[in-house]
Amino acid sequence: MTTRILICNRMLLYAEGLRRLLAEDERFAVVAAGGDAETVKALAAFDPHVVIADPACFEHVAGAGRTILLTWDGVSAASPQSFGNLRELVNCGLAGVLDARTDPVLLRKAVTKVCAGELWLDQQIIRRVLRPDAAQSHIQLSRREIEIVQLLRQGFSNKRIASELCISEQTVKTHCNHLFKKFSVSSRLQLVLRTSPDSLSSSPLPH
Incomplete structure (x- = not known):
């Protein structure tokens, strides 16, 4: 069976390189490639078996196929709590995480x-996951930040979070930006990877 692959990456030259690389293998057929949100949503209609996406595209391809996330900071995108979050991420379509500079054979x-239905984690990420990060355990969050992270972990959009918490979307974005800085991440997915129920259950700061 030929594996249909959808490539979703904002760096179009990189996406084209991936397409050519995978085209060399007769087992694979790249059905489409794109980068911006609207294009990615449209491309989901190609019914791919596997989606290869960068973090910015992940939320737009959730459910389109089993997704391999390619990151340029694969190690920092993972945390000691990542294994605890895998079930939630898999429910959103995540099936693998690889460094974007990985070997073509890999x-x-x-x-x-x-x-084939398996999960794939880069070995560097596994080592990072198994190495405790003491500094992260001391990150303090306000009650509102904890509420927002909990909703993000459930896959809620900013609009839905705002509705749930009776605040504006702009306020949600502001809280998310503060959370990104606290956890040294740059995307919602990385934030989810770096948090766990245990890390959110400690005594919160006031709003």
Whole structure:
């Protein structure tokens, strides 16, 4: 069976390189590639087996296929709590995480495994996950920040979070930006990877 692959990456030259690389393997067929949100949503209609996406595209392809996330900071995107979050992320379509600079042979292997229904985590990320991060355990969050992280972990959009908490979308964005800085991340997915129920259950700061 030929594996249909959808590439979602904002760096179009990189996406084209991926397409050509995968096209060399007769087991794979890249059905489409794109980068901006609207294009990615439209491309989901190609019914791919596997989606290869960057973090910015992940939320737009959730459910389109089993997704391999390619990150340029794969190690820092993971945390000691990542394994605890995998079930939630898998429910959103995440099936693998790879460093964007990974070896082509490893990428092909990851695509094959993910298409077969397995999960794939880069070995560097696994080592990072298994190494405790003492500094992160001391990050203090306000009650509102904890509420927002809990809703983000459930896959809520900013609009829905605002509705749930009776605040404006701009306030949600402001809280998210503060959370990104506290956890040294740059995306919602990385934030989810860096948090866990245990880390959110400690004594919160006031709003």
